[in-house]
Amino acid sequence: MIVAYDSRTVRTAEAPLLASGAPLMERAAFALAGIVAREVRSQVGRVPGSRVVVVVGPGNNAGDALFAGARLARAGVQVTAVLTSERTHEEGFAAFRAAGGRWMSLVASLSAPDEPAREHGVSVATAVGTVMEADVVLDGLLGLGSSGALRGVTRDLVGALVRARARSEHRSPLVVAVDVPSGIGVDDGSVPGAVLPADVTVTFGAVKAGLLLPPAARLAGRVESIDIGLSLHTADVDGQDRPAVRRLTAQDLVHQRLLAPPGADAHKYTRGVVGVVAGTEQFPGAAVLTVSGAIRTGTGMVRYLGARDVTAAVLAARPEAVPAGGRVQAWALGPGISTAPPATDDATRAQQGRIRHTLAHATGELSSDVVGDKVPAVVDAGALALLPRACPPWVVITPHAGELAQLLRARGEDVERPDVEAEPLRWAQRARELTGATVLLKGEVTLVVGPGCVYSQADGPAWLATAGAGDVLTGVLASLLAAHSSAAVKEPALPARLAAAASLIHGLAAHRANPGGPISALDVADALPGTIAQILRDHASDRRTR
Ligand SMILES: NC(=O)C1=CN([C@@H]2O[C@H](COP(=O)(O)OP(=O)(O)OC[C@H]3O[C@@H](n4cnc5c(N)ncnc54)[C@H](O)[C@@H]3O)[C@@H](O)[C@H]2O)[C@@H](O)CC1
Ligand SMILES: [K+]
Structure with missing residues (x-):
């Protein structure tokens, strides 16, 4: 059985681990980088020299994506980050740049130490062009902290990417969503605005309810759940307004x-x-x-x-x-x-x-x-x-x-x-x-x-x-x-x-009746x-x- 939880339950389970200094983000990024490397290898036959773009927002979801990007850069992947907000995950961004990751920003005021943003500022069209050239794109815009439809330049970027993918007949990058496809209702599976549909979603700690619930479920692609050491109990949520969402296998x-065969009697x-x-x-x-x-x-x-x-x-x-x-x-x-x-x-x-x-x-x-x-x-x-x-x-x-x-x-x-x-x-x-x-x-x-x-x-x-x-x-x-x-x-x-x-x-x-027809x-x-x-x-x- 697959069991999925709402964001409040996941955060409650994370809290004591974070307080005790458990390296949750490192675990998440390590697993994410491994899955992306596997996907890249199956797309282009090799990891070094392949191209990955990470599109990132302001929070810890960006942190996961940037730390994973850093690992990939160290493995010889050409990694570019597209920043979409005034701030981003600082340690993740520092690690990413230290590993040789390139970056561009859709927000003029964002800057890194010693690197003025204006040298990295790009238009949405340029960012879309870079993404479309990649083998894999990581969607690290928003995760558990998302509320409502995507806003501002994040919305513009995702809207433009969705259109570009619909137009491109031949080549478009594989999309790996970090934790959730950004912009879905994490708890209720709603789709309040544009969302970049994922081929694979790598989710951390527990499957999030929105990944199993319609209509968002179809935007998640294949869901891979990574154990980062959280302990979650269905007893804590069942019977409440937001029970765990289950999927039988x-x-x-x-x-x-x-189902059981009949007994002899x-x-x-x-x-x-x-x-x-x-x-x-x-x-x-x-x-x-x-x-x-x-x-x-x-x-x-x-x-x-x-x-x-x-x-x-x-x-x-x-x-x-x-x-x-x-x-x-x-x-x-x-x-x-x-x-x-x-x-x-x-x-x-x-x-x-x-x-x-x-x-x-x-x-x-x-x-x-x-x-x-x-x-x-x-x-x-x-x-x-x-x-x-x-x-x-x-x-x-x-x-x-x-x-x-x-x-x-x-x-x-x-x-x-x-x-x-x-x-x-x-x-x-x-x-x-x-x-x-x-x-x-x-x-x-x-x-x-x-x-x-x-x-x-x-x-x-x-x-x-x-x-x-x-x-x-x-x-x-x-x-x-x-x-x-x-x-x-x-x-x-x-x-x-x-x-x-x-x-x-x-x-x-x-x-079974007719596979594929x-x-x-x-x-x-x-x-x-x-x-x-x-x-x-x-x-x-x-x-x-x-
Ligand atoms: N707490 C932890 O240590 C862990 C967190 N993890 C990652 O952290 C994520 C959660 O991080 P955060 O709580 O920082 O949340 P997010 O990374 O989802 O960022 C939330 C922020 O995005 C902005 N935002 C919200 N809705 C928006 C919208 N509709 N349009 C534009 N901007 C919007 C707001 O500024 C909000 O504060 C998880 O999804 C997961 O990827 C993992 O690293 C595992 C461990
Ligand atoms: K995401």
């Missing part, structure tokens, strides 16, 4: 027993029974995809409830499905059902009635001996509009940005789809507060917000953005919830973990058994040896 699925109820209310005559495919997603994730049995024609389509594709009600351990509600009540046709009205009734039982609003205990439910698409006012966390809603905005508007928030896209974490958290449900917000990066916990999964290829993929995800998640049905009702954070797990399995199945939703469902077998094979032995 395939290993976690096995180690945390989110397993039967369909120990493996979980999923009930599906999905699809109408207008959208029968959604029923097939949801049922397929659940069956192919290894659920014990799927009960399908819907109109006769749709049931026939489901049975033609999946004869294993049982077209009748009965005991269910998790529900999959809503795919392929119109989002706008009141329904215009009888079939949709019937499906909406089933969903209302099921949700009332699943959430414990109604108790009935016939339907039995409270059970988890996935609420997707058309079922979102039928969500009760107050839900327990074992109800997991799975909207995309547009559906989330609609759900929030129905609860009095003034929000449109672009607002959700700009600040997905904020709005997913708001939806959780307003509904009580666990929220899985679908997107290029999928966010899951549960009680005191946040997960961010970025596992699927962009090809996965295709019609019906969400229906399969609903089936996968319902299958996991059914397998952990009673625990999911008892442990408030478990449905969120299972939702993150479902997103991960779904993403891995998409990669187009994928249809049914392909993803068909790739699920092989994906799960692979995960269990790869990690079963390391679980035994733990």
Whole structure:
């Protein structure tokens, strides 16, 4: 699992080490220089004689970059620093110059001892020209201390670099971000202004929340986390306004027993029974995809409830499905059902009635001996509009940005789809507060917000953005919830973990379905058994040896 923290938590962990004189910046710069040297070697085949530019701001982020620049200069790299503010990290700058680093400044008043700034003053255009000639550029403008969009000449430089890279067809330097890509919201993953997208981000002490959170996550490239000796504890932040942001890996699925092979004494109820209310005559495919997603994730049995024609389509594709009600351990509600009540046709009205009734039982609003205990439910698409006012966390809603905005508007928030896209974490958290449900917000990066916990999964290829993929995800998640049905009702954070797990399995199945090419939703469902077998094979032995 990858765990990311907010800046306040990181600074609190740094403080005692800094007070005791631990050489945190030296450790950071040493590791950074090593990674840059490796990247340079893979770009140009050698380190000495290669060209690196470090663009630096006023703070310790600049210190990391300048000390790393000094190390590279001593290794024979031609290193140039571009200074962007009135002051910079003094010791780092001194070490950089002592190592033979060249420098230029976008701010006329900055000067180094014995070196008047005017001899080094350059325009933004000249600085951009120098950067574009380099093999690698280090973005050391801002780190943990950044607030809001980039300002002043820093903004001008980054804006010009982004434009120059977009224009250059052939050659543009590899971008290594120091700690974070400068200008992202370090804690919330917002992107308030221009940011230079990184190929690699080298982050120190702990992964920063903004590197995993959308929309900033896609600007971070590959994230390499460097241990500089901080000790961070999730217990200190979980349950607070800014819980740690987690990302599950395939290993976690096995180690945390989110996926497990059935025991020798397993039967369909120990493996979980999923009930599906999905699809109408207008959208029968959604029923097939949801049922397929659940069956192919290894659920014990799927009960399908819907109109006769749709049931026939489901049975033609999946004869294993049982077209009748009965005991269910998790529900999959809503795919392929119109989002706008009141329904215009009888079939949709019937499906909406089933969903209302099921949700009332699943959430414990109604108790009935016939339907039995409270059970988890996935609420997707058309079922979102039928969500009760107050839900327990074992109800997991799975909207995309547009559906989330609609759900929030129905609860009095003034929000449109672009607002959700700009600040997905904020709005997913708001939806959780307003509904009580666990929220899985679908997107290029999928966010899951549960009680005191946040997960961010970025596992699927962009090809996965295709019609019906969400229906399969609903089936996968319902299958996991059914397998952990009673625990999911008892442990408030478990449905969120299972939702993150479902997103991960779904993403891995998409990669397996057709590596590097187009994928249809049914392909993803068909790739699920092989994906799960692979995960269990790869990690079963390391679980035994733990
Ligand atoms: N504290 C430590 O010893 C360590 C810090 N490290 C580095 O230090 C960084 C944090 O350093 P700082 O706290 O000095 O912060 P920064 O280096 O992020 O600089 C913050 C300063 O930048 C300016 N600024 C803020 N927002 C701006 C904006 N939007 N536009 C233009 N200027 C803006 C302000 O003057 C602010 O004081 C970390 O990200 C990391 O790179 C590492 O060396 C590890 C150890
Ligand atoms: K940076």
